[in-house]
Amino acid sequence: METAAVRRSSGFAVKSSIFPASLANLIAQSIGGQNWECVEQSLDETGNAVLSGLLTPQQCRDLTALYTQDDRFRTRIVMARHGFGRGEYKYFAYPLPGLIDALRSALYPHLFPIVNRWNEQLRIDVRYPDTLHAFLKRCHAAGQTRPTPLMLRYGKGDYNCLHQDLYGDHVFPLQVAILLSRPGDDFTGGEFVMIENNADHQRADVVPLQQGDGVVFAVNQRPVKGKRTGMRKVGMRHGVSRLHSGQRHTVGLIFHDAH
Numbered sequence: 206m207e208t209a210a211v212r213r214s215s216g217f218a219v220k221s222s223i224f225p226a227s228l229a230n231l232i233a234q235s236i237g238g239q240n241w242e243c244v245e246q247s248l249d250e251t252g253n254a255v256l257s258g259l260l261t262p263q264q265c266r267d268l269t270a271l272y273t274q275d276d277r278f279r280t281r282i283v284m285a286r287h288g289f290g291r292g293e294y295k296y297f298a299y300p301l302p303g304l305i306d307a308l309r310s311a312l313y314p315h316l317f318p319i320v321n322r323w324n325e326q327l328r329i330d331v332r333y334p335d336t337l338h339a340f341l342k343r344c345h346a347a348g349q350t351r352p353t354p355l356m357l358r359y360g361k362g363d364y365n366c367l368h369q370d371l372y373g374d375h376v377f378p379l380q381v382a383i384l385l386s387r388p389g390d391d392f393t394g395g396e397f398v399m400i401e402n403n404a405d406h407q408r409a410d411v412v413p414l415q416q417g418d419g420v421v422f423a424v425n426q427r428p429v430k431g432k433r434t435g436m437r438k439v440g441m442r443h444g445v446s447r448l449h450s451g452q453r454h455t456v457g458l459i460f461h462d463a464h
């Protein structure tokens with residue numbers, strides 16, 4: 206495993222997903238069971254939305270246990286070394302664990318229509334295909350071949366500076382973070398925070414999450430209705446406030462791969 210923040214790599218072939226049908230069904234239920242109309246409305250209004258109960262407590266514990274299995278990961282980042290905050294994270298290696306692969310593939314079809322509409326509203330030419338497989342092919346053809354799903358681990362005093370997860374020209378405009386730990390029991394503090402950078406005002410959202418909940422949010426920008434004219438872009442960043450105690454694990458699902 207490497208410890209550099211940036212690494213060039215040779216190509217990966219786009220593999221079809223390889224996870225058991227039972228897992229795919231379980232994930233399809235937890236994702237299909239979301240109220241996607243409400244999710245879309247919340248994304249339009251604020252740039253973020255909660256996906257309740259994406260994972261069971263057992264799935265959260267299983268994923269948390271992966272964190273120490275180094276052969277699952279391609280790169281470890283100690284955040285303080287790069288000025289990213291305090292704490293650490295690891296990018297999964299391909300092939301992704303079945304649960305991560307299943308989640309990323311099953312979330313994508315609910316999200317691409319939303320970001321295609323956003324791009325239309327913002328008069329941005331890019332449109333996203335209807336499967337993750339097709340979108341990853343596009344990333345890989347442009348040299349963005351390294352997997353971006355990651356796990357993060359924070360201890361007491363750790364935090365994640367406000368940032369945007371951009372890894373090349375190809376950007377899927379929404380991403381998902383899933384809380385694996387139990388707020389109040391496993392950790393205190395450590396809130397997921399989003400900031401909106403308007404020219405004339407700045408706005409923060411603290412997104413309340415329980416164990417197994419996800420937050421879907423804008424990677425770098427979202428459309429906002431202008432005062433006079435149509436829609437305009439507003440910049441977004443996300444981060445995590447300082448932990449007061451305990452340990453907090455999350456999974457991050459970014460849909461574009463990295464250079």
Ligand SMILES: O=C(O)CCC(=O)C(=O)O
Nearest residue numbers: 357382397445455456457
């Ligand atoms: O730990 C979190 O809640 C946020 C993680 C993050 O920055 C990400 O998933 O991109």
Ligand SMILES: [Fe+2]
Nearest residue numbers: 368370443457
């Ligand atoms: Fe992030």
